[in-house]
Amino acid sequence: MDRQWLEEQLRELPLVQYEFFPTDTLVFSPKVRHICRQECAQYNRSWACPPAVGEVEDCENRCRSYPNALLLVSMAEVEDAADLSKTLPTRLAHETLTHQVLDLVRRDGTAAIGLSTESCAICETCAWPEGPCRHPEKMLPCVESQGILVTELAERFGIDFLAAPNLVTWFSLVLYRN
Numbered sequence: 055m056d057r058q059w060l061e062e063q064l065r066e067l068p069l070v071q072y073e074f075f076p077t078d079t080l081v082f083s084p085k086v087r088h089i090c091r092q093e094c095a096q097y098n099r100s101w102a103c104p105p106a107v108g109e110v111e112d113c114e115n116r117c118r119s120y121p122n123a124l125l126l127v128s129m130a131e132v133e134d135a136a137d138l139s140k141t142l143p144t145r146l147a148h149e150t151l152t153h154q155v156l157d158l159v160r161r162d163g164t165a166a167i168g169l170s171t172e173s174c175a176i177c178e179t180c181a182w183p184e185g186p187c188r189h190p191e192k193m194l195p196c197v198e199s200q201g202i203l204v205t206e207l208a209e210r211f212g213i214d215f216l217a218a219p220n221l222v223t224w225f226s227l228v229l230y231r232n
């Protein structure tokens with residue numbers, strides 16, 4: 055993968071930040087899975103979330119099989135960032151951005167996976183657990199679903215999730231192997 059070419063393409067996209075780093079510096083923790091189970095309404099409701107994505111150890115092994123990581127950050131302006139009815143619709147633009155970057159990375163045959171925001175919202179009702187995912191090529195598992203400690207990433211790269219009362223911050227990861 056030609057990184058210089060990729061960076062030229064990234065600079066054309068509405069990203070506020072992107073960072074390349076080695077996947078083996080990602081921190082995985084079963085504690086994240088505990089939060090999914092206790093605090094997320096999407097737990098056990100989507101192919102993009104636990105338990106459908108597998109055990110944290112399996113997720114970690116799968117992620118680490120792609121040695122290179124690219125963090126993508128975008129922001130959207132909303133009336134009130136604390137109002138979920140206003141912020142959630144803006145994640146679709148970030149999902150589209152993540153798919154665009156995935157396509158760019160894969161363009162020369164580079165193997166890559168994407169991890170993105172929240173749970174999958176492509177179908178009105180997820181097929182989990184009755185049937186297989188209807189759009190596996192479009193579905194991006196949630197970053198946290200893998201057990202990745204997002205707070206560590208945010209601290210390391212200075213991502214401000216509370217930048218302003220009218221700004222919502224979205225982030226995703228593309229993991230790839232040349």
Ligand code: SF4
Nearest residue numbers: 174177180181187188
């Ligand atoms: S594409 Fe549909 S079936 Fe697949 S994870 Fe998303 S909502 Fe569920």
